Amino acid sequence: MRIASARVVVCSPGRNFVTLKIETDEGVTGVGDATLNGREMAVAAYLTEHVIPALIGRDPARIEDTWQYLYRGAYWRRGPVTMSAIAAVDTALWDIKGKVAGLPVYQLLGGRSREGVTVYGHANGTSVPSLLESVARFVEQGYRAVRIQASPPGMTDIYGISTAPIYEPASSAIPSETIWSTPAYLDFIPSIFAAVRAEFGPSLRLTHDVHHRLTPIEAARLGRALEPYALTWLEDPVPAESQEAYRLIRQHTTTPLAVGEVFNSIWDASTLISEQLIDYIRATVVHAGGITHLRRVFDLAALHHVRTGSHGATDLSPVCMSAALHLDLAIPNFGLQEYMPHSAETDAVFPHGYRFEAGYLHPSEEPGLGVDIDEAEAARYPYRAASLPVARLEDGTMHNW
Known part of the structure; x- marks a missing residue:
């Protein structure tokens, strides 16, 4: 079994979500969340431009090796964008592994x-x-x-x-x-x-x-x-x-x-x-x-x-x-x-x-995980730019939000 395709779905049913869907050459699919509130499109681009091309043809069962490949293989490591993208791949692969095994992931x-x-x-x-x-x-x-x-x-x-x-x-x-x-x-x-x-x-x-x-x-x-x-x-x-x-x-x-x-x-x-x-x-x-x-x-x-x-x-x-x-x-x-x-x-x-x-x-x-994305339903809710607030003290000084 090999990874045949992967795609990013960005939708906004009340708020923005970024979802990765991976499909194998045997038709088994898995989903992973890649949402980073207020910076969704940064993760979507990281996945689309850098991660997905490297996934095609890989063995979906090699979850640990894929994690290390995506983490150690990128010189610029860590950070919320990179780690959210890795998380989406990792979660989708666990979903696939559970489906192949016929067991919920917790088992x-x-x-x-x-x-x-x-x-x-x-x-x-x-x-x-x-x-x-x-x-x-x-x-x-x-x-x-x-x-x-x-x-x-x-x-x-x-x-x-x-x-x-x-x-x-x-x-x-x-x-x-x-x-x-x-x-x-x-x-x-x-x-x-x-x-x-x-x-x-x-x-x-x-x-x-x-x-x-x-x-x-x-x-x-x-x-x-x-x-x-x-x-x-x-x-x-x-x-x-x-x-x-x-x-x-x-x-x-x-x-x-x-x-x-x-x-x-x-x-x-x-x-x-x-x-x-x-x-x-x-x-x-x-x-x-x-x-x-x-x-x-x-x-x-x-x-x-x-x-x-x-x-x-x-x-x-x-x-x-x-x-x-x-x-x-x-x-x-x-x-x-x-x-x-x-x-x-x-x-x-x-x-x-x-x-x-x-x-x-x-x-x-x-x-697997027991969750999926309805892509036709998701298409009804296109992405809309939305940012988290900022906070200031009473004198106007910027403060932590």
């Missing part, structure tokens, strides 16, 4: 380590009462874990807060601008966790995303203030480039820390993991080199008491979500899986067999 990864994948939903509000209403809706649906985000008084349009049914921060072709106040944020956030714990008790697992907005000492202060509310994790408290910062944060708080959704490789995470400076690694299949490479990251994490918490927002297609669930189900050190349901339009473009039930996601039992 090829060692089989089940658990019965279901615990997921967390996104509760948010523009006030404490609206936040509590949002949390209640997730609890009623059976969620056992919820991410908590709310707008501090006087701040609007900040990350993670939306009244729309489907949250999508990427909008206009030119980035929109938002205003951020760290003092207002630090003063407000502990109060929302106090309110949620008072309303829902100690058993509901709670997380919070800082989104890289703080300095190390500010993050330490926040972590300490949140200790009474027993968070499962505090996510991305400082910019991911500042790995030394996590040593300082660790000195001041026992609130668990999570980081990694912008990481692309095991080298991005190795110090944080090996020195136990974090508690959860949030790298994801599409941005960290596919199932093959993310499994390496997770295996390293398992040696150092670090659990997984893969990114799973709607900027990842159902192809990536399905791949993540197969990996989540198999690994021994799974923690939590982020889950934001896609729109009906997206689900129609990407028919899939995974399902939500009583707080858990369950991957498909079909051979």
